[in-house]
Amino acid sequence: MDYSQFGAMLPELIVLGIFLIVFLFDTFSGEGAKKALPSLTTILFALGTVAIWIVPASAEPVFGGMYVNTPACNAIKAILNVGVFIVFLQSVKWVDSESMKIRRGEFYELLLVTLFGMYLMVSARHFLLFIIGLESASLPLAALVAFNKKEYESHEAAIKYIMTAVFSSAILLCGLSFVYAFSGGSLYFSDIAVALSIGETSGLLLVAIAFVLAGLGFKLSLVPFHLWTADVYEGAPTSITSYLSVVSKGAAAFAFFIIFTQCFGAVYSDAWEWMLYAVIIATITVGNLFAMRQKNMKRFMAFSSISQAGYLMLGAVADSSLGLGSMMFYIFVYIVSNLGAFAVIQTIEYQTGKLNMDDYNGLHKTNPWLSFAMTLAMFSLAGIPPFAGFFSKFLIFTSVTGTGSMALYMLVLIALINTIISLYYYLLVVKAIWISGDAPKIESFRSDGASRAALWISVAGIVFFGLVPYIYQYCIDSVMASQDSILSAILPLFVG
């Protein structure tokens, strides 16, 4: 075996290296030294992120084509890393709290392992590696959801999460077994695509694709498969909720795109085009309608993230490199916007224990900076023009309408109407903070340095990502540079 192949897996090696350092440090250092663990991990992780941004990806498929780190894969990993870095900053206060002291190492270790799994999901070009990545991303997450050992809600959320996760992976595996029957004896994405383009579309193939869609839809919390989301988001520790809502979702969306275009691209219009339309419409609408009546901020963010997942999936029906680029940009903007909102929710929860929307009434009188950041995050999530959220929605809509089909125009129209509905509930938060005349329920406080840094990064992202074209250009360029390797398998099929 050629061990130089491991050189192509640079991002994975970096994350595994950080994991090993944290693990050894956590195991062998003394009580006093353990205090340095959060800053050590965060700094190492920041360095690793910079390395992934800077070192160019080698687009050579390795391990017999099972793994490939194209520029697009590398870019999405770098984007996810930014999200994880912000999550690390946000969680410092929680990790340093009294009840967390003896297991702060485990938090970082489990988080890094899930990130490693997501990297594999993104880079896998064979279903075996993909499933291993998917499971190593979702199983440690269940342990993380159950992390607040003293609180019952955390356990309830964890049992709901693990049961639905296993159920969905059973469905996914069953779907894959039927796909295997059509694949000509190979589980490589490219081989399956070739086998499907030759064969005829049968009912069993439809069932298989529907099962795969359902299995991945659970991870992304698309609408008929979203029922776990609100409960898990509410019960999990808030740092984990923010991780679940952005990083895990971003990785799953990218993997979804790769699998459906590379593997099933040949049967797009026969098999899964209409399925995906229905799922997208249901996701956006149901997410919006349920978000309106939420009073708990974490549940509110859960339904908001469901409807955002619907917008993300729009990139997948655009089935072009523009769609993938817009989707990556959307993920990046969504990461900063959502983490900005979560930074505020977390800071307030850890300082005062308050989580309800009513508690935010009159927040601007006591905590103007937090109110300001929350308002920007809400504006960005709703897609109000000068902020990044507007540009990400705009670009994803353009990439979808670019194909010119009437059905896609209707889809975008429905998404647009839903954007207006979503304004209502995002502005409810803004109204509670700025307009509601009640006496403020939250004392004025000064948040810790790390979460303030996280908040500043998020706010800077919200304000500048839309205005600075570099980020979008980076996403599109990386997709274009991967053209030969990522999309070549399907592009001829789309044309033909």
Place this chain on the structure above:
Amino acid sequence: MDLSILWYLVPSVIMFVCGVYGFVTRKNLIAMLISLELMLNSADLNFVVFNRFLFPGSMEGMVFTLFSIAIAAAETAIAIAIIINIYRAIGNTDVREINKLKH
């Protein structure tokens, strides 16, 4: 007697449906977990059967099954750990009593 592929696929489908039915109707977390195992095993059986009958030249389905069994074991381990936590918190493993998070 010549066994055709249907002799394997029909039991596999029955296992899968039983698993789904059990997952939906059982009230005990352990029973739900057993139902999930049924579903996973049905997928594994499918892989092996398709490999044996359709593509006897290669081994990919069999290898996939081995990995899938290992993953199922890991899933069960984590689920059981969480169920034990639930048991410590509320004294039983009845899903009807795990209902605090809903609005």
